[in-house]
Amino acid sequence: MQTITETRHMGGTHRVIRHDSRVTTCPMEWAIFTPEGGKPDACLMFLSGLTCTWENAATKAGAQAAAARHNMAVVFPDTSPRGEGVANANDYFLGQGAGFYLTATEAPWAPHFAMDRYITEEMPELIAEVLGQSLPPLGVTGHSMGGHGALTLAMKTPDLFTSVSAFAPISAAMESGWGQDVLPAYLGADTAAYHDHDATKVMASRGWKGDILVDQGLADAFLEAHLKPHLLAAAAEAAGIPLTLRQHEGYDHSYYFVASFMSDHVDWHAARLT
């Protein structure tokens, strides 16, 4: 691992890190905020949405101010493998910047696209190494495609994640326009393979040990075609999982929305992690 930049922020440190990933088999960049003293009591991972790198959330979401108050680190992974040797597509919802937090089995994606294992297998080791301590209690949240990632990965690896929340998540990838385009491309024609990457299906099959917080703007342009949080609420009710779905009049899909409720999410995770 190589520290590309190290910047003081909110009394702590913002670091950008580059490393050769053994999972995606290409160089990856991610960022971490560590609070003052560098020994966090908890860590929150923020999974970003389509088109984003680590940078969007690190600069716009405002998580660090709240995290600093809780002696919490915040980790910002990238959203896909990248680079000249990595497959890409013309659509913003497929390829680089659109890893969908799954392991692709189809060409041309299979060689590098394995963002689920990158997040759940490699990233915890990297975080512990950067912190110089064993991994603190870990929460996960995310926005849009990253909300989908947070929900599915938490429910599939409950030993890794203690808490999960989401902002405007793709709540049921198989019922999402994006998902319907992307899942066949990454996973092939057999829809049975999709179930493990649809938050409502994973909720039904695996459940979740805790409660879940989801915020959704009602002026979100992607709400009806791609996000469908009512399907997640129905799945949670059927599974007996306490899900709080807050629906906010007038808020859209941008970071103006994410930032508006980020400190609530950080406080919420802190209450469950520390």
Next chain:
Amino acid sequence: MQTITETRHMGGTHRVIRHDSRVTTCPMEWAIFTPEGGKPDACLMFLSGLTCTWENAATKAGAQAAAARHNMAVVFPDTSPRGEGVANANDYFLGQGAGFYLTATEAPWAPHFAMDRYITEEMPELIAEVLGQSLPPLGVTGHSMGGHGALTLAMKTPDLFTSVSAFAPISAAMESGWGQDVLPAYLGADTAAYHDHDATKVMASRGWKGDILVDQGLADAFLEAHLKPHLLAAAAEAAGIPLTLRQHEGYDHSYYFVASFMSDHVDWHAARLT
């Protein structure tokens, strides 16, 4: 005036506005955050630095969360006139994105570059019109070139501005590498014309009615060649103006620095405006 976008943010509204400026004689864009209810008790103007538009501070500085707590509006003007008919330069510190909050007298800049009068003459009318009320008590802050703008414009128009602070300001434009390149280009060879655009000189000639808060990162790459806050501190001491210069170990020139201390500045202005 035309509202380009209107987005809910922090319980209030983020608006991007386009208008044909009578001062810069070209279309201009700016943004305003109004807190919930839309009737702010105070307004803080944030003047941005080189290369920025309204967007950098509106998305990265985190002023809105603190402003919402104080029922305060925040205004984000652009940093220069722009467009195909507006002169530009290859250097990032001259031309579009680098208006330096002065009125240019030299070709090719004179026809459009008048950011001081745009901020102090036209912007107050626009703000009042957007708010639908008379202008509330107004504070001004800014970053780098925008810190220079905040300091010089406040001291030159004390009837307009009630409070002033700055983040890593160009503290003495005539002693700044940027200023030494830019002032002759905009104002000609006669250095007498520069004095009115150097914060230390304006401080000596005009003084300031209140106190001033300045934050500066000590790992700022522009500190010694361009910013020189010690000259501002010396000018304030000579003029008997209470200036608090906070110097922060390890902080750089980025918005990671600005965001780290923004809520302090908003609180500080609120105490003087409301």
